[in-house]
Structures are given as structure tokens and as C-alpha cells.
Amino acid sequence: MSNAIVRTDFNFPGQKSVYHGKVREVYNIDDQYLVMIVSDRISAFDVVLPKGIPYKGQVLNQIAS
Numbered sequence: 001m002s003n004a005i006v007r008t009d010f011n012f013p014g015q016k017s018v019y020h021g022k023v024r025e026v027y028n029i030d031d032q033y034l035v036m037i038v039s040d041r042i043s044a045f046d047v048v049l050p051k052g053i054p055y056k057g058q059v060l061n062q063i064a065s
Helices: 056-064
Strands: 015-020 024-029 033-038
Touching: 033 056
Parallel strands: none
Antiparallel strands: 015 024, 024 033
């Protein structure tokens, strides 16, 4: 069993929309805030692979900060 997070399904108060990209998901809250979630999905040559890499999203967030 993998610990990879390949999909999120949050429901934030005031949420207007959600965008599911190849690797990231962006939640629009009250047209004022954007919450960006980096998942563990892998995209290669514009194809999302079926399995993710555990903690990939966490590492990408730490590199960006």
C-alpha cells in the first residue's frame, strides 16, 4: 500500500472553485485566496502516471520555501 497523495477533495468554507492540474490542485476561496496543494502525482511527457511518489509534494513545498 502506498502513502502517496494523488488526489485531494477538500471543501473549504467559501470555496468557489477548484482546479485539478497534472500535479497541483488550486482551491479558490471567496475570490480572495488561492490554496495550492502539491500532490505526490508524477507527470511525464504530459501524461499523469497511475502511481505517485510518497512525500513528493512535501519535498516540492520545502524546496519552494
